Amino acid sequence: MDLEPPVVKRRKIDTDHCIICFKPLNPKKQEVVKNPTFNGLSAIFKASQIRKDDVYESIWPLQQDILSLDLKVSFHKSCRAKYTSKSNISTSNPSESDQQPCTSAATEHTRISRNETAGFDIRTNCFICGKSNTSRNKLTPVSTGTGQSTREKVLAAADKRQDNKIHMRMLAFPDLFAYDAKYHRLCYSHYISERNITAAIRKSGEETMGTLHDEAFDELKCYLEQTVFSKTKTVTPLVHLKDEYVGYLVSLGTTNAEQYKTWKLKERLTKYYGDQIVCVTFDGHTDIICSSSVTLGDALRKATILQSMTDEPEYEDIPSDVPSAIDSEMHTLHAAAGILRKHMADIEHVGNMYASVEETDIQHCAEFVPNTLYDFIQWCTSEKSHTNVTSCSDEGVMKNNLRTIAICHNIISQSRRVYSTITLGLALQVHHELGSKHLIDMLHELGHCVSYDEVRRFLTSVAVDQTASEDIYIPKVLQNLRCIDEYPIVDAAIDNFDQNEATLDGKSTTHAMAAVLFYRGKIQHDNGEGQGIPRLPRKSLSVGERALPWSEDLQRYNKPAKRPEPPPVNDVSLIDVDKDSSELKAAESKDLAWKVYRIANDEKQAVPSWTASNAFLSERNLPVATTCYLPFIRAPPTDLSTIYTILLRLVQIAAKLGQPHILVTADCAIYSKAQQIMWNKPAALDGKLTMRLGGMHLTMSFVASIGKLYGDGGLLSMLVDSDVYAPATAKLVL
Incomplete structure (x- = not known):
């Protein structure tokens, strides 16, 4: 008699049959899981290990x-x-001994062979992504002596x-160099990047948590289909459903499953089933869940039975799980x-546009914040506002309140994943004052400002927007404007800009001509406000955009063979001045x-200087000048061609703005060199430009002229x- 046990025929595993019921999959009739997760498969293996049935054998x-997802499987959800x-596992396996973990050799960690990875060839495919050689990504072989360290790093990252x-x-390839x-x-x-590993763990944790809760x-x-929505129409306490739900989470390996709140489950059930489910509330007891098809009398009768059961001593643990005041507060905060x-x-x-300068004031920043959010933050931070229940x-x-508005901007930026004027402005201010990438990224991690990449993207967008003009560069703030002042004027100032003018190797130097425009008049844009700046996705300029034709093309100045002389000074008597006018007499009286x-205040001088006094006494309110910076001309500032070029540019800008003279x-x-050019009377500049000295240089020249005349006559x-100046200072003054 043959006493050998019968050989169990293993069922075929493929993607066309369910690995649990072994029936063909039909997505039209039943919901099918084609790409199961690792946690979902682990739960099936745990259940089969306890059941020890034909599924386990297969x-x-x-x-x-x-x-390892090398063998694809599918099953009915x-x-x-x-x-x-x-509950089904405990019913099918009531014996405790049958639920002990299996210690057979099947649970040991085995190594897969190369034959089991038929779709992958480590010699022709990347052992990370599994793809072959491409024109962009060339495959690199593992070099001598690095195979073990490379394998250990990849294993640690995995x-x-x-x-x-x-x-x-x-594990299948112990020696990467040999293979x-x-x-x-x-x-x-x-x-193997630690930053990418951290991000992957965080993403996997979020996806796994959401997937586990969904499962x-x-x-x-399925439990509700067998109870609440069954033919018996069972009325079930909400706390029992929560216990069942937490049990499912624990079986799936979810951490902190016991902390799941009852009201969260109630909201999810209500959201999913809608009118199909009814929640009956009892003061001091858990809610009762029943089907909407149950009659009112049956619901009250069954609820009364459950209520009487929860009052008995053996059910004292049920009211302890009833949502407490803390749960109610959490529910209110969640709402x-x-x-x-x-x-x-x-x-x-508008994600594709940056705000204009006019939209960065506190009024526009406040309009960006909803009133409900502003009131909520104000009540949280201000005791007075909370006590008086004041609302905007x-x-x-x-x-x-700028501080409250800033907090609201931070919250909106984190919620919507967008930038605001305050979060962008703070990053730009830090970049301008300190230039620290680390500090900007640290503030970005704390949610106070945008990232450093966004700062670079903004600077690139501004540079492209400002330089996207015709041959004659006009600052954006002066384009498409309408002057509302009676006598507007545009004047300019030019000077040399030196930074690291001389270095050991001659590199990283800056020696250029700088120019600034001053628009003295009230301006108003045609559309009532400034235009925004288009937001570009790139973070740097291209090679062709870094050099502007405006600042690179020099107009050569041909120096005349004979040094030009200054024009003759007109007779002062020809100047028409009405000495008897009331305005002149009033000015002389004020000056006197x-x-x-x-002179009268010798000890403690309280009268301001002449300029300040006239500014206080003047009845004319001058508008604040609008300052516009022009691109540098990267050439020696004292070169005649450089000066001639910048003068031509300024005359062209003035003509473009409708001003015949600048x-x-x-x-x-x-x-001094600009005047030599003007004395030569070039046709492009004659009668269109007037040069003047700056205030400090005019004073220095005036004092130097006194020394020129009287320095040798005993003035020094x-x-x-007289101990007015020291000898060295007196020589410098004269």
Whole structure:
């Protein structure tokens, strides 16, 4: 008699049959899982290990292949929910001994062979991404002596990432150099990067948590189909459903599953089933869940039975799980957060445009913030506002607290994943003052400003927007404007700009001509406000955009053979001045009064200087000048061709703005050579430009002329002997 046990025929595993019921998959009739997750498959293996049924006999020998996703499997979602249900497992295996973990050799960690990885060739494919050689990504062979260290780094990264596929692949090839393994440099550096590993773990944790909760909810739906929505129409306490749901989460390996709140489950059930489910509330007791098809009398009768059961001593543990005051507060906060998020979602944000200068004031920043969010933050931070329940919607209450507005901008930026004027402005201010990339990224991590990449993207967008003009460069602030002043004027100032003028190797030097425009008049744009700046996706200028034709093309100045002479000075008597006018007499009286007051206050001078006094006494309100910086001309500033070029540019800009003449201020070095050019009377500049010295250089020249005339006549000795100046200072003054 043959006493050998019968040989169990292993069922075929493929993607066309369910690995639990072994029936063909039909997505039209039942919901099918084609790409199961690692956690979902692990739950099936745990359940089969406890059941020890035919499913266990079929899938357990192929555990490593299935979990490493080298062998594709599929199953019905309902089959998996029933198969891994804790209550179903306990019913089918009541014996405790049958639920002990298996210690057979099947659970040992085995190494997969190269024959089991038929779709992958380590000699022709990257052992990270599995792709072959491409024109962009060339495969790099593992060099001598680095195979072991490379393998250890990839194994460590795979363990941190919980990447079973790469982990099993490394176990299959113990010596990468011997197997002539190849990889993409970019794939390898990205895979072992600690920053990318941290991001992958965070993303995997979020996806896994969401997937596990979805799988647990699917199992809970199957439980509800057998109870609440069954033919018996069972009335079930909400706390029992929560316990069942938490049990599913624990079986799936979810951490902190016991902390799941009852009200969260209630909201999810209500959202999913809608009118199909009814929640009956009892004061001091858990809510009762029943089907909407149950009659009112049956619901009250069954609820009364459950209520009487919860009052008995053996059910004292049920009321302890009833939502407490803390749960109620959390529910209120969750609802408030939903209201605020809805209002923040309604904010109109133009992602492809940066705000103009006119839109960066506190009024526009306040308009960006919803009133509900502003009031909520104000109540949280201000005791007075919380006590008086003041709202910005009330009459007379202004939304002008900059600190509250800044907090609201930070919250909106984090919620919507957008930038605002305050978060962008703070990063630009830090970049301008300190130039620290590390500090900007640190503030970005704390949610206070945009990232350093966004700062570079903004600077690039501004540079492209400012330089996108015709041959004659006009600053954007002066384009498309309408002057509302009576006598507007545009004047300019030119000077040399030196930074690291002389270095040891002659590199990293800057010696250029700088120019600034001053628009003295009130301006208003045609559309009422400034135009925004288009936001570009790139973070740097191209090679062709870094050099502007405006600042590179020099107009050569041909110096005349004979040095030009200054034009003759007109007779002063020809100047028409009405000496008897009331305005002239009033000005002389004011000037005389200022002199008397200045002389009378010898001990403690309280009268301001002449310029300040006339500024205080003047009845004319001058507008604040608008300053516009022009691109540098990268050439020696004292060269005649450089000066001639900048003068031509300024005349062209003035003509473009409708001004036939322009006043240009310069220092002594540039002024002297500019006057030589003007004395030659070039046709492009004659009658269109006037040069003047700056205030400090004019004073220096005036004092130097006094020294030229009287320095040798004893003036130097008088200044030194009278102890007015020291000898060295007196020589420099004269």
